Amino acid sequence: MELTGARWRTSTRSSGNGGACVEVADNLPGVVLVRDSKDRDGGTLAFGPARWRGFVDLAKRIGPVD
DSSP states (O other): OOOTTTTOOOOTTOOOOOSSEEEEOOSSTTOOEEEEOTTTTOOEEEOOOHHHHHHHHHHHHHHOOO
């Protein structure tokens, strides 16, 4: 999969102090990419847009995890 056009963003809830965060790229057609912000070369997960929306909706309902 070609990732050179991916525009990565970090969650607005990220503290920016090196904590546990993910980056998401949702600008490529038909795929949402996710990676660890602390290990950007460590691998990328790919989700279909519907699966990603389902995950985000579920995460919003569950709330933050300590």
